[in-house]
Amino acid sequence: MKKILSIMFLFILISGCRQEPAGNGNQAVTAISDEPAYGDALVAGSIGEPSILIPMLAGDSASHDVAGLIFNGLVKYHTDLSVIGDLAESWDISADGLVITFHLRKGVKWFDGVEFTAEDIMFGYKTIIDEKTPTAYQEDYLQVEKAEVLAPQTFRVTYRKPFAPALTSWGNLVVLPKHLLEGRDITKTDFGRNPVGLGRYKLRNWTPGQEVILESNRDYFQGRPYIDRYIYRIIPDPATMFLELKAGGIDLMGLTPIQYTKQTDTKHFVENFRKFRYPVFAYTYLGFNLRHPFFKDKRVRQAIACAIDKKEIVDVVLFGLGKPATGPYVPDTWPYNPNVRTCGYDLGKAKELLNLAGWADRDGDGVLEKDGSPFAFTILTNMGNSLRMNTATIIQRRLAKIGIKVDIRVLEWSTFINEFIDKRRFQAVILGWNIGLDPDQYDIWHSGKTKEKEFNFVGYNNPEVDELLEKGRRTFNMEERKKAYFRIQEILAEELPYIFLYVPDATPIIHARFRGIKPSPIGISYNLERWYVPKALQRHAAMQP
Amino acid sequence: MISFLAKRLLEMIPTLLGITILSFLIIHLAPGKPTDVLTEMNPKITPEARERLEKYYGLDKPLYVQYGLWLKRVVKFDFGESFSTDRRPVIAKIWDTKQPLMERRLFITFVINALSMLLIFLIAIPIGVFSATHQNSFADKVTTVTVFIGFAAPAFWLALLLMMLFGIQLGWLPISGLKSMDYDTLSFFGKVWDRAGHLILPVFISSFGGLAGLSRFMRGSMLEVIRQDYITAARAKGLREKEVVYRHALRNALLPIITLLGLAVPGLIGGSVIFENIFGIPGMGQLFYMSVMTRDYPLVMGILTIGAFLTLIGNLLADIGYMLADPRIRAK
Numbered sequence: 087m088k089k090i091l092s093i094m095f096l097f098i099l100i101s102g103c104r105q106e107p108a109g110n111g112n113q114a115v116t117a118i119s120d121e122p123a124y125g126d127a128l129v130a131g132s133i134g135e136p137s138i139l140i141p142m143l144a145g146d147s148a149s150h151d152v153a154g155l156i157f158n159g160l161v162k163y164h165t166d167l168s169v170i171g172d173l174a175e176s177w178d179i180s181a182d183g184l185v186i187t188f189h190l191r192k193g194v195k196w197f198d199g200v201e202f203t204a205e206d207i208m209f210g211y212k213t214i215i216d217e218k219t220p221t222a223y224q225e226d227y228l229q230v231e232k233a234e235v236l237a238p239q240t241f242r243v244t245y246r247k248p249f250a251p252a253l254t255s256w257g258n259l260v261v262l263p264k265h266l267l268e269g270r271d272i273t274k275t276d277f278g279r280n281p282v283g284l285g286r287y288k289l290r291n292w293t294p295g296q297e298v299i300l301e302s303n304r305d306y307f308q309g310r311p312y313i314d315r316y317i318y319r320i321i322p323d324p325a326t327m328f329l330e331l332k333a334g335g336i337d338l339m340g341l342t343p344i345q346y347t348k349q350t351d352t353k354h355f356v357e358n359f360r361k362f363r364y365p366v367f368a369y370t371y372l373g374f375n376l377r378h379p380f381f382k383d384k385r386v387r388q389a390i391a392c393a394i395d396k397k398e399i400v401d402v403v404l405f406g407l408g409k410p411a412t413g414p415y416v417p418d419t420w421p422y423n424p425n426v427r428t429c430g431y432d433l434g435k436a437k438e439l440l441n442l443a444g445w446a447d448r449d450g451d452g453v454l455e456k457d458g459s460p461f462a463f464t465i466l467t468n469m470g471n472s473l474r475m476n477t478a479t480i481i482q483r484r485l486a487k488i489g490i491k492v493d494i495r496v497l498e499w500s501t502f503i504n505e506f507i508d509k510r511r512f513q514a515v516i517l518g519w520n521i522g523l524d525p526d527q528y529d530i531w532h533s534g535k536t537k538e539k540e541f542n543f544v545g546y547n548n549p550e551v552d553e554l555l556e557k558g559r560r561t562f563n564m565e566e567r568k569k570a571y572f573r574i575q576e577i578l579a580e581e582l583p584y585i586f587l588y589v590p591d592a593t594p595i596i597h598a599r600f601r602g603i604k605p606s607p608i609g610i611s612y613n614l615e616r617w618y619v620p621k622a623l624q625r626h627a628a629m630q631p
Numbered sequence: 632m633i634s635f636l637a638k639r640l641l642e643m644i645p646t647l648l649g650i651t652i653l654s655f656l657i658i659h660l661a662p663g664k665p666t667d668v669l670t671e672m673n674p675k676i677t678p679e680a681r682e683r684l685e686k687y688y689g690l691d692k693p694l695y696v697q698y699g700l701w702l703k704r705v706v707k708f709d710f711g712e713s714f715s716t717d718r719r720p721v722i723a724k725i726w727d728t729k730q731p732l733m734e735r736r737l738f739i740t741f742v743i744n745a746l747s748m749l750l751i752f753l754i755a756i757p758i759g760v761f762s763a764t765h766q767n768s769f770a771d772k773v774t775t776v777t778v779f780i781g782f783a784a785p786a787f788w789l790a791l792l793l794m795m796l797f798g799i800q801l802g803w804l805p806i807s808g809l810k811s812m813d814y815d816t817l818s819f820f821g822k823v824w825d826r827a828g829h830l831i832l833p834v835f836i837s838s839f840g841g842l843a844g845l846s847r848f849m850r851g852s853m854l855e856v857i858r859q860d861y862i863t864a865a866r867a868k869g870l871r872e873k874e875v876v877y878r879h880a881l882r883n884a885l886l887p888i889i890t891l892l893g894l895a896v897p898g899l900i901g902g903s904v905i906f907e908n909i910f911g912i913p914g915m916g917q918l919f920y921m922s923v924m925t926r927d928y929p930l931v932m933g934i935l936t937i938g939a940f941l942t943l944i945g946n947l948l949a950d951i952g953y954m955l956a957d958p959r960i961r962a963k
């Protein structure tokens with residue numbers, strides 16, 4: 087990150103020295119004076135089309151992206167991952183952690199001018215826990231024992247047990263305008279395609295399959311966004327999208343590692359675009375079926391970990407755009423334990439561990455055996471993700487060096503999940519998790535979560551981890567939580583139900599005329615309303631009302 | 632004639648029914664469910680919530696009941712509601728009456744396919760005739776190789792190369808989509824030109840691959856006719872070669888081509904899936920692809936049924952065309 091910033095700085099200096107006359111359309115855009123101004127449009131490319139703009143009903147990321155611009159939550163994450171108020175000005179948590187009282191901001195208005203109150207939150211809460219609402223997100227809200235509106239601007243929830251992820255669950259999923267939706271079935275109204283929100287942008291026009299045009303909310307409670315229009319262009323093919331970027335048809339897209347490192351270093355890109363890089367809240371792992379006789383033995387898993395060079399995978403597969411992972415958290419975030427012991431890349435140790443576990447090459451064919459069966463297994467991964475396929479190939483080669491024969495099988499996503507993961511018909515898999523900003527990973531590691539369709543599909547079972555997971559989600563005390571999650575990482579690094587491979591970087595590129603972008607651990611789009619284009623550089627004509 | 636038509640129309644009913652049963656079975660056999668987009672790999676979902684969602688979509692009922700319910704609606708021309716989270720009626724996704732005609736998916740796909748079909752016929756028939764009359768000449772070989780390159784080149788790859796050439800290097804044509812960002816500010820002719828510009832590459836790509844089949848077919852058909860006795864007779868009578876070829880041979884050689892027209896419909900629908908995705912064109916093909924990926928059963932079935940219906944209509948029209956063109960068939 088530092089390196090990129092310094093390069094960028096250098097570039098600004100260089101282009102500043104060129105002294106081209108102002109107003110010349112061809113000059114490097116970085117040389118223009120930097121005055122925030124209203125206007126212009128940001129065109130973002132998206133592979134998928136939003137389906138519905140009601141956050142609690144949406145399943146796909148495109149819907150959540152757009153709905154996130156239209157609706158705000160009670161709380162949100164600050165750039166340092168702490169929780170700060172959004173629609174809530176402040177909140178109190180009772181000493182026992184059971185009661186949260188939100189004090190809402192005054193004077194926030196829905197797009198139709200009606201004031202936002204605690205009744206709207208109550209309405210959203212009742213809708214999300216309603217049997218008839220087809221939502222996938224009600225689990226967190228079912229933990230609530232009682233919800234009350236104490237005053238127009240005061241909302242209180244009481245939990246049965248302290249629940250640490252509770253606070254952040256009051257994001258934008260439950261904010262709905264009661265005055266427009268009360269008494270109506272939200273799946274039957276056209277609200278999902280014509281929403282009335284209170285966020286930074288409002289929907290202006292949606293042409294199915296082509297584009298979603300949002301215009302700025304001039305009465306946004308944190309100030310009118312500088313950029314007048316946010317246009318979401320749907321381009322299903324990633325290669326086409328990159329060409330559109332090159333041709334100026336879009337301003338913002340996510341790059342693949344090869345595009346980031348090799349295809350965007352031409353003069354055209356350097357002069358007209360800025361690239362960003364920050365870790366995604368996700369990791370890729372090699373997971374073992376812990377019921378399988380090969381992988382029951384901890385030493386075998388450790389041996390495999392020692393034989394895999396994570397740095398090599400990051401360098402080759404991600405072109406260096408990521409970090410080796412040591413546990414299920416993103417490096418440099420508060421739950422991340424930087425001091426876990428990992429093997430590193432050590433073939434000698436790998437061989438030694440395998441010998442200890444009883445594996446040896448007795449017939450001299452280069453493959454280890456034990457009790458007459460050779461050490462050969464299959465890694466499954468899903469189709470369409472070349473990063474995972476390449477990772478599998480590298481692992482295959484590395485494991486061959488210690489006498490383990492690996493086959494790779496690539497499967498269509500639905501088949502993979504329904505026929506192999508859910509039915510536990512796998513030996514090892516390469517998959518990834520998107521992790522929330524809250525460190526609670528109860529569903530992935532708890533031994534009670536191993537039934538079909540549940541997420542501890544590797545069958546991990548460790549009573550100490552179970553206890554720590556329980557502890558971590560039952561306290562609001564950051565230090566206590568940190569301690570619990572640090573310890574979990576130590577245990578996971580020792581027992582290795584997964585081999586944590588890498589945390590990839592997000593690599594968006596954006597046209598250089600956009601200013602005010604401040605990269606942070608949670609990405610760049612958090613302060614979208616403060617992005618702007620200096621008057622002289624604005625490309626799209628002002629909006630006709 | 633009328634009894635023939637009535638018979639053909641009646642025959643279409645069991646065929647269509649068979650197609651829908653097969654499609655319904657196959658799409659349900661594929662692993663995965665429409666609820667996956669909400670539940671798959673979502674740690675917040677509980678088994679109860681999953682069941683509730685499946686019940687909501689009626690997926691808990693046996694397959695034949697689901698098919699029966701679907702059929703009951705379809706005979707009333709109601710394709711039901713999409714299973715995607717927006718729950719819009721299937722028909723509104725395919726033929727959205729709230730949008731202008733030019734933005735409706737079925738219309739977009741129809742226009743592009745009609746244009747490319749026209750282009751294929753305009754180019755392939757002369758090529759075929761030329762190849763036949765100049766059989767085994769150097770020019771015949773060159774055109775043969777060219778059309779086969781078109782046939783063999785993967786459409787997505789060729790499309791990207793052309794986008795790079797015309798969209799970026801030369802900057803003559805837009806890369807993707809149906810219209811430009813500033814479309815609304817353009818004059819009438821500006822709008823027409825803008826739309827036409829967006830169609831050039833997709834129409835070219837979708838027709839280039841189809842040239843080989845039709846031109847080779849035309850060549851074969853022409854060669855066969857040229858060897859017939861009546862052509863020899865025409866030549867013997869002293870007619871000019873031009874007249875022999877275009878007046879006597881071509882007419883007869885064109886007959887089998889009519890059949891191809893009817894058979895081309897499913898191929899074109901299949902091709903739409905590919906080029907609409909590459910060029911970001913919001914037509915039926917793109918919708919079909921997305922609906923299959925999300926296992927949106929009602930939408931998949933709606934598109935397949937409409938596609939099957941169009942194919943059957945295409946065949947029927949081909950038969951009628953054949954009858955009109957060839958008195959021998961009419962007599963039977």
